[in-house]
Amino acid sequence: MKAVAVKPGTPNSVHLAEQPVPSVGDVPEGRGVLVRTLKVGVDATDREINDALYGNAPPGFEHLTIGHECFGVVEEVGPAVTKVKPGDYVTCTVRRPGGSIYDKIGRSDITSEETYYERGINLLHGFLTEYFVDDEEFIVRMPVGLKHLHVLAEPMSCAAKAVEQAYEAQKRLQVWEPKRAFVTGAGQIGLLTTLVLRLRGLDVYTCARSPKEGNLKAEIAEGYGATYVSTSGTTLPDLANEVGKPDLIVEATGSSAVAYETMEVVGHNGAVVWTSITGGNRRTEVPTDHVNLNWVLGNKLLLGSVNANYRHFESGIADMALGEVTFPGVTEKILTNPVDGMDEYAEMMRLLVEDKDALKVYVNVADG
Numbered sequence: 236m237k238a239v240a241v242k243p244g245t246p247n248s249v250h251l252a253e254q255p256v257p258s259v260g261d262v263p264e265g266r267g268v269l270v271r272t273l274k275v276g277v278d279a280t281d282r283e284i285n286d287a288l289y290g291n292a293p294p295g296f297e298h299l300t301i302g303h304e305c306f307g308v309v310e311e312v313g314p315a316v317t318k319v320k321p322g323d324y325v326t327c328t329v330r331r332p333g334g335s336i337y338d339k340i341g342r343s344d345i346t347s348e349e350t351y352y353e354r355g356i357n358l359l360h361g362f363l364t365e366y367f368v369d370d371e372e373f374i375v376r377m378p379v380g381l382k383h384l385h386v387l388a389e390p391m392s393c394a395a396k397a398v399e400q401a402y403e404a405q406k407r408l409q410v411w412e413p414k415r416a417f418v419t420g421a422g423q424i425g426l427l428t429t430l431v432l433r434l435r436g437l438d439v440y441t442c443a444r445s446p447k448e449g450n451l452k453a454e455i456a457e458g459y460g461a462t463y464v465s466t467s468g469t470t471l472p473d474l475a476n477e478v479g480k481p482d483l484i485v486e487a488t489g490s491s492a493v494a495y496e497t498m499e500v501v502g503h504n505g506a507v508v509w510t511s512i513t514g515g516n517r518r519t520e521v522p523t524d525h526v527n528l529n530w531v532l533g534n535k536l537l538l539g540s541v542n543a544n545y546r547h548f549e550s551g552i553a554d555m556a557l558g559e560v561t562f563p564g565v566t567e568k569i570l571t572n573p574v575d576g577m578d579e580y581a582e583m584m585r586l587l588v589e590d591k592d593a594l595k596v597y598v599n600v601a602d603g
Contacts, residue, residue, distance in 0.1 A: 238364035239580045239598075240298035246287040249584050251577065252298050254360070257368035265315035268374045270325060275363045276304030276386030276597040278423065279489055280356060280512065282587040288514035291358050302363030303329045303355035306377065306385035308603050316371045324377040326388040327362065327369055329353050330542045341372075344396070344542045353542065363577065363598065375548040383567055384555055386597045387427065391551035392543035393510060394427040397485050398435070399550065400540050401506045408504055408534070413482035417442055417471070419497060420487035421452035421463070423569055423595050424510055427551075428485045430558050430566065433459045437483070440474060442466050451568065451594060458565035459558075475500040486511055492519040498526050503533040508540050572596045 240252040259267030281301045284290035292299040309323045319325055331352040332338035337345050343352075355361020377388060405411040416432045418425050421443035432439045439461035446465050447453045453463035464474055471493075475481065480502030486494045491513040499522070501507050529535070543551070558566055571594040574583045579598070586593040 236365040237577050238300040238360070239302065239577050239583070240300045241285050241290070242297060243284070243290045243292050243299050244287050247285060248287075249285045249301070249580055251580060252300065254300065254364060256366055259311050259313045259368060261368050262313065262370050265313035266370045266372070267313040267368050268309060268316055268319060268325075268371050269311040269366060269368045270305075270307040270327070270374070271310045271366055271603065272305060272307045272362060272364060272600045273603045274306045274385045274597050274599055275302040276389065276595060277302060277363070277583060277587060278304070278390070278596070279587070282584070283512075283514045284356065285584060290356055293358055293360055296360075299355070300360035300362075300364055301355050302361040302598075303353065304386045304389040304597070305362035305367070306388065307367075310366070312371070318371050319374055319376050324379060324382055326375050326377055326548065327354070327367070328373045328375065328392075328543065328545055328548060329356070329389065330544070331359060331373070342544060344544045344547070363600070365600065373545065375545060375552070377552065378556065381552065381555055381559070384570070387423070387555065387566065387569060387595070388548060388552055390423045391427045391555055392548040393540070394424055394431050395551035395554060396543040396547040397428060397508045397510050397540040398431045399547065400538060401483055401485075401508050404536055404538055405506055407536075411482075411504065413437060415479060415481045416440070416483040416485070417474070417481040417497070417500070418461075418485050418487065419443075419471070419493050420489065420511070421445070421456060422487060422489075425485075425487040426452065426455050426459075426569055427566075428487060429456050429461045430459050430562070431554050432483075432485075433461055434554055434557055434561065440464050440478065440481070442471065442474065443488070451571070451592070455565055455568050458568070459562050471496055471500045481505060484508070489513060491517055495519060495521050498530070498537065501535055503535070505533070506536040506538065508538055510540050512541070569595050570597065574598045576600070
């Protein structure tokens, strides 16, 4: 079967590869679920893997099949599978367990091991192929009523986890009732985080460089009831001075400079969640004394949030459903750039690299 893959360590190596068709028997104890892939989302992670910034092939392979945002239909299940059945629409988690205590309790998303296993990212093939098989533990059923949002389930799980982790960590304060939030970045993670926070009732400011006028990202953010702020005209410190310091900042720009800037504007007892992955060598000047003083005196919290487990997928899907009835038609606008077929992998990558207006690129692998 066909797969879109890269040769890790070789820049711009994206190509069409061949892989064996998997079977439910590839998963032990009758727990296999065979999925026919319908759609796969691609994002900056896939672009950076193609740039050879990170990513490793599975043992025994020279290539790594990319794509970690999947949507498909169940074709066959093993005899021990109970959660899904043939014909169900599904997505799939990305991280797979290693050997740490966290992996053993179903929290591979917070593994303590240096080596991690992620489908389409590191040491495991991704989903940008005709079929995939996995253990039912990692298969997440998608309601048929959310079929039109398909590949957004994975980024939504990351948004749901980021917000949940902030609330969990802030239990250290005994009483934490955030009212104001900044979301830096208006890509898919930033916009879906905006949705999650608005559903929690927060006053949200979604910040990105692009001007507001004629901007789809601004339209989506404000469709969720947030305020879009162009940082090309209003800096984060200026915004904090104007509306008040935020109780929570979720950083999703992909810029380490912005990530550190958020530390300078969050309010006392506030939390900053970094979700960006920055695979470069950028350096920036940070007022370390000022940050150190204010973080200690202000009881502030910084945490990193990467990937998600089954529970976060379920939470994110529930929020997508609530978002559909609360802000009807808004979330679907994120799905901007379909690519028809894996043979069009060059166009897929072109959109990721060159088209700054391509908010969500996804591949239509098959009809269904």
